[in-house]
Amino acid sequence: MKTEQQLPKNIRQIGSPVGHTKVYIEDYVITFLNSIAIDKNTFVRGAILFGEKKSIGSDTVIFVRGAIEGQNLELDLDETVFDDNVWREIYQQKDRFFPELEVMGWVLSRMGFSVRLNDKIKKTHFENFPGEGKILYMMDYLEQEDAFYVFRGQDLVRQNGYYIYYEKNPMMQEYLIERNQRIKEAQSYENMLEAKRDEKVIRQFREKISQKTKSSQRKGLIRKMSSAAAMALIIFMGGTMYYYVQNDTTVNFKDIVRGAVNTMGKGVKEQVDSTDKEMPSTLDTESEEKETSDSSTIQRATTTTEYNSETTTTESPKNSTENTVTQSAGAYQRYIVRKGDTLVSISKRIYGTQTMVKKIKEANGLSNENQIYPGQKLLVPKSIN
Numbered sequence: 001m002k003t004e005q006q007l008p009k010n011i012r013q014i015g016s017p018v019g020h021t022k023v024y025i026e027d028y029v030i031t032f033l034n035s036i037a038i039d040k041n042t043f044v045r046g047a048i049l050f051g052e053k054k055s056i057g058s059d060t061v062i063f064v065r066g067a068i069e070g071q072n073l074e075l076d077l078d079e080t081v082f083d084d085n086v087w088r089e090i091y092q093q094k095d096r097f098f099p100e101l102e103v104m105g106w107v108l109s110r111m112g113f114s115v116r117l118n119d120k121i122k123k124t125h126f127e128n129f130p131g132e133g134k135i136l137y138m139m140d141y142l143e144q145e146d147a148f149y150v151f152r153g154q155d156l157v158r159q160n161g162y163y164i165y166y167e168k169n170p171m172m173q174e175y176l177i178e179r180n181q182r183i184k185e186a187q188s189y190e191n192m193l194e195a196k197r198d199e200k201v202i203r204q205f206r207e208k209i210s211q212k213t214k215s216s217q218r219k220g221l222i223r224k225m226s227s228a229a230a231m232a233l234i235i236f237m238g239g240t241m242y243y244y245v246q247n248d249t250t251v252n253f254k255d256i257v258r259g260a261v262n263t264m265g266k267g268v269k270e271q272v273d274s275t276d277k278e279m280p281s282t283l284d285t286e287s288e289e290k291e292t293s294d295s296s297t298i299q300r301a302t303t304t305t306e307y308n309s310e311t312t313t314t315e316s317p318k319n320s321t322e323n324t325v326t327q328s329a330g331a332y333q334r335y336i337v338r339k340g341d342t343l344v345s346i347s348k349r350i351y352g353t354q355t356m357v358k359k360i361k362e363a364n365g366l367s368n369e370n371q372i373y374p375g376q377k378l379l380v381p382k383s384i385n
Contacts, residue, residue, distance in 0.1 A: 006056050008165035015161025023135060023148045023162040025064040028172040030164055032067055037109040037141040045340075046070035047107040048090055050098040053133045062133060062150070066098040066172050069179070070106065082128040097175040105135035115140050115147040117156060125156060332363060337376040343369040351384050 008024060017023075029049075036045045050066035068090070094103065106129060108121065115138040125136055129151075136149040136156060149156040335346060343366075347356040361369055363379045372378070 006054070007061070008163075008167060010166040012164045012166075013161060014164060015159075017159065017161035017163065019160075020058055021060045021062070021133075021150050021152065021157075021159070023062045023064065023150065023159055024165050025137075025162060026066075026169050026172065027164055027166045028169045028176065029064055029067050032172070032176060033107055033109070033137070033139065034141075036069060037139045044111075045107075045109040048094075048103060049105045049107060049135065049137065050094060050101040051104040052101060053104070060133060062104060062135060064104060064135070064137075065169060066101055066175065067107065068093050068097070068175065082124075093175075098171050101171075103129070104133075105129050105137070107137045107139065109139040109141065111140065111142040113140060114143060115145045117149065117158075122156060125151070331382055332379040333382050335378045335380045337372050337374055337378060339374045341372065341374070343372065346378070346380070350380060353384075356381065356384060 011024070033047060036047065047067045047070050049064050050068075051062060051064040054061050054063065070090075090103070094101070106125070117138075121136070121138075125134070129136070132151060134151045137146065138149070139146045148159040148162050150159060151157075335350070337346070343357045343360055344354045347354045347360060350356070357369060360366075360378060360380050363381070366372070
């Protein structure tokens with residue numbers, strides 16, 4: 001009776017748990033882990049598990065009561081680092097949301113890679129989660145597989161099954177509420193930036209139209225003044241020639257007038273053409289350059305990324321990167337941050353290594369590599385050199 005009272009009553013069995021080591025995971029926790037496993041923006045996701053281990057009768061029972069998303073578990077285990085900064089962040093969140101629990105293990109979700117162990121996974125576990133009873137929960141959403149591994153003796157041993165139990169879990173609920181709030185704030189901030197960009201584009205477009213209108217008016221005035229001056233000159237020369245013709249009967253007045261008109265008309269045409277050629281150097285060139293910039297800005301401002309419309313079919317990192325990188329002049333190009341991105345994952349996705357994180361931070365004036373948000377436009381070098 002004492003053993004039954006210490007175990008949850010409202011449970012659901014997954015698989016066929018056998019042996020003297022059993023894993024119980026709370027429903028809020030498993031629901032959260034499933035939500036990050038179906039995220040299609042990255043192929044590898046991870047989390048840190050919190051809970052406690054109890055000896056009940058002859059059994060060792062591991063209870064998983066909480067989890068937080070592991071931002072450092074992305075892309076490739078070769079790039080996964082559990083340094084002092086990562087552990088400091090983990091324990092800060094543990095002390096805030098799960099103060100009564102201890103770190104029990106970690107989660108690794110990899111689409112299309114099955115839930116079998118390899119040397120890289122074992123090495124990561126042994127170096128960062130040593131100790132009897134520490135667990136690894138592996139998920140493959142694409143293949144609809146999952147498995148718990150428990151460290152016993154000198155190796156990770158796969159469990160034949162586990163239990164999901166249901167109870168009030170205010171610690172996990174508080175974490176999920178705050179996490180969802182952060183996601184909403186990031187989306188609201190992104191929408192605000194888009195609105196500001198749209199407003200700026202409209203203002204620049206109006207300024208461009210105004211400049212074109214003023215330029216057209218100035219050209220029209222110059223043409224009118226040139227025509228008036230030419231006409232006055234023709235009348236003056238015509239009067240002068242008429243005066244001399246009256247005193248010299250050997251000159252044909254009609255031929256003189258016709259030649260003068262043709263000559264002056266050609267001169268006026270050349271003057272207007274030269275004026276038109278000079279004007280764009282100060283007005284049209286600037287307008288054309290700004291128009292090119294504005295058209296690029298309008299195209300970027302009206303393009304939205306619909307994260308939830310992607311299919312469950314996995315895409316190669318190369319194709320994904322092409323959708324978010326915009327070529328630009330110079331040594332840099334623009335990259336649009338997506339949900340789940342970090343500077344490590346961006347560097348790995350574009351260059352195949354995380355060594356460019358420092359250059360990306362310097363190019364964008366970032367002091368903290370984790371303070372980026374979906375929709376943010378970053379300058380990234382076009383090449384590693």
